[in-house]
Amino acid sequence: MTAIERYLAPADLDSALAALAGGNATVLAGGTDLMPQINAGKVAFRPILLNIRRIPDLRAVEVGQGRITIGALVTITELKDNPVIAKAVPLLAEAADHFASDQVRNMGTIGGNVANASPAGDTLVPLLVLDAQVELASATGRRSVPMAEFFTGPGRSVRRPDELITGLSLPLPRLRTVSRFVKFGTRPALDISAVSIGFSATLDSGRLSDVRVAFGAVGPTPMRGRATEAVLEGAPLDAGLIAKAAATAQDEVKPIDDLRASAWYRRELIHNLLGKVLSDVVSR
Amino acid sequence: MNAPQHASLIGQRIPKMDAPEKVAGKTRYIQDLNLPGQLYGLILRTERVHARIVSIDTSAAKALPGVRAVLTAADVPIHPIGVNKDNPPLKGDKVRCERDEVAAVAADSLEIAQAALKLITVEYEDLPPLFDPRDSIKPGAPVIHEAKPDNVAMAFDYAHGDVEQGEADSDVVVEDEFTLHRVTHCCMGVSGVIAxxxxxxxxxxLYSNTQVPFLHKREFAEVLGMDPSRIRIIQPPIGGGFGSKLDIYPFEPIAVYLARATRRPVKLIFTREEEFIASPTRQPAIIRLRSGAKRDGTLTFRTVDVLLDNGGYTSWGATIPFVMMQTFSSLYRVPHCRYHTKAVYTNNPFAGSFRGYGNLQATFAIEQQMDKLADALGMDAYQFRLKNAQEAGEITGQGMHFKTCGFKDCLETAAGRSGFAEKRKALGAAKGLTGIRRGVGMASMLHVGGGAKIYPSDGCGTILKLDDFGHVTIMTGASEIGQGSETVLAQLVCEELGVPMSAVTVVNNDTDITPWDVGVHASRTTFIAGNSAIGAARKAKDKILAAASTVSNMRAEELDLKGGNIVRAADGEKVMPLAKMLRQLHxxxxxxxxMTTNYYEPPSVHQDKGFKGDVSAAYAWATQVVEVEVDTDTGIVRLLKVWAAHDVGRVLNEMGIEGQIEGGIIMGQGYALCEDMPVVDGHLVxxxxxxxxxxxxPEIPEMDIQFIETMDGEGPQGAKGVGEAPSICMAAAVANAIENATGVRITSLPFTPERVYSALKGKLQ
Structure with a gap:
């Protein structure tokens, strides 16, 4: 374990960004991913340990101009319980309810979940179908990156070492939007997904539009199901289309064999569970 | 004047005596215990699973400031431990599994000890490994222990009757292979010792978490070359045992070697990861079972061939065939039975003893075949079992004598309350491979309930004293490992001496004080230690009443002890306070x-060379019915409800026995559905x-728990042991329920969603 030379806990964003500028700081928020990785020897501390939890700006939840902005320090428990979030983006609140345990939810943050870039991260699939933008800041400027372009591999993203995730910005869903989130693991609580599926679309006269489908734990990053979306977009949602979409999804995911599931089983789950999601949307 | 009524404590709901401290988080476990001048011990484990050790260089570790000792096999006497004496605490010549200890460090702090481990370099020369017990017994297989060139650690053969005759008598014969996986105890308290x-x-x-302190002491003396009378074992509160602490393990002598080398106390506590890697597992088993029945539903024979994956070394767990064969030979009336088991060496982590001691594996096989036979005969699965169930008075082919037997009551109760027969018929008729399906399954079990005479003695000693104020101290050999034994012992003594629970202290954790007991195993503590404590209390009561008789001018038989007083037996009228009588005597x-002493030895017998004999003073029975839901789109199996009927002899502490049964059901549920230790190339994943x-x-099902009270004549207040029983039936019952729901019978565990889904799709190999 590398020795930590300096510990910083600034109360404002600019100080934090200044500390990050050299790119040699480890960012600590909830610590629920960081500490197990440190303890397992998978991640080493950098010389500066930067605790960002005292920065109030990063805790805000704001609605305006057709969007909702969620600060990076908003905990998973707040995602689940905050009435503004529940009303604006219920899918995110639902996903938070499947997230780890109460203890982890109380500490873990949405910014941390995004930064950790796990293919199985529980908020990432809903954020993908909600078309979120990741808000990044550094001492030299700010930028927004669409979720679909943010991840580059397991644990990897386009975030530079001198950048901090300050929050997520999401367009408010349109009227008549239907959305679903399914997480499948061996047990209902305290489990890492074998697969997860997010779905969002506008349903009008039996046809879907603005279809967004995302999958978790079936590739190196959480992914949008572009081929599946194309099958569903604008077509009448009937049994034939559901079967075609499920088959397309099964083909477009790129799962691997690991401890949690085989690639074959993951494809079967994607097929069967997407079919269930779409059937449920039809029947509602 | 109405005499006060004193309700019996037997059958009441008595909270565990250790519960308040535990619930408050104030119990001081071994982790909380620190001795002045104490050092921290750590073990370096092998990176290879089968290799010759070429060299070990500890010079850099020894040079690290704060390191007080670094030991390898070269520094300690070679004295292998374990049932086969095949496990040297520090490995000198070769390593045989992932757990193997090659060096140990004692240092001023844990951090220094961790740093020192990283400075030790070991050079290995790999040997061809064995990971499948079927490969271990092939001719020309690599040899793991030179003393056992055939890789067979232990073998067991048992027979009664003539299975060829049984086969000839059969109208229906079924044969299957069952594959059982590896799981571990997951005690909340990890392993640890202070020497x-x-x-x-x-x-x-030794401050130790052992569940067999007196056997431990004896084995330590052997390993260390010490006079046993110079070894004292103190057990701090133990965070769960479940059989995992039945053996001596290498880490314990290693801590002693470190303490001896440094002349300082050494504390050695596992991390959770180490606990998974280096504490024992249940035996993985491959069971080939062939059974037959006549058209009228009478069982005819059974032949059994079991291959156990022993792993790299031999623990007491290798003797689980003792228990497995009881189930094969005697759960049902079987006129002809032949049984063969081999426990063979592999380079996998070695197995140990675990709640149920082979009975989960045996019951998994038998109870699935009971369903198959019933279906082949066109009989109701419940009626088929009832027809072959044992009854009181039976002496089985293996020589077990069922003096009380609640098996048929258990079957009737669990089947009746769950509506088993009707549900199995209706759900079976609707079985299928689409959507969500429901099914019910039944399994029953037989287990020792009155100790098990494996050692020269199966007894337990008690010393009991009363002070001048009527306070009772029970010194018992029986260890408390979370099962609630001290509460039950206190209750039994209170019942005899007519004092409240608050007037009793139980001392059960110090070999310098407590009298001998064989240990916590075989569901024996309530039965054996309970009878021992009752005997000591009755001797005390006789003394007190004899003294009271002279004071009161009444005959001792006319007196009794109730409510802290000496009373008239006839009407409960107070004669004098107990404490006053005690002071007068003093x-x-x-x-x-x-002060009294008592040693109780149960009236059981040692088995003969053919494993025959009435090995326990009483036998416990149970039937469990489960209802499950199978989601055929994902393979997930949800356990909806469990109906459990247990012949417990008599309920002593209703709250305690409910806890035992609920916990056992959940442990069995984990074994059935999700717990698993995949080992790849000898390494736990x-x-x-x-x-x-x-x-x-959220997965814990609704439970309907029923007690069948058969009032065993030898049991303490009629009770039998029940510690292991509740975990035994679950996997078999769930297997039968999945078959009832889907028509697919799965003969390998665990029933994880992927395994079930693969089976439903016909893809399970």
Missing amino acids: DFEPVSGNLT FSDKAELV NPAFRDYKLITA
């Missing part, structure tokens, strides 16, 4: 204290609770 030599006398105190001319899936609260 402390008194500086001048050289006497050794301070009169008689000058006597009430999931040594963490993140990846080792225990049952969590």
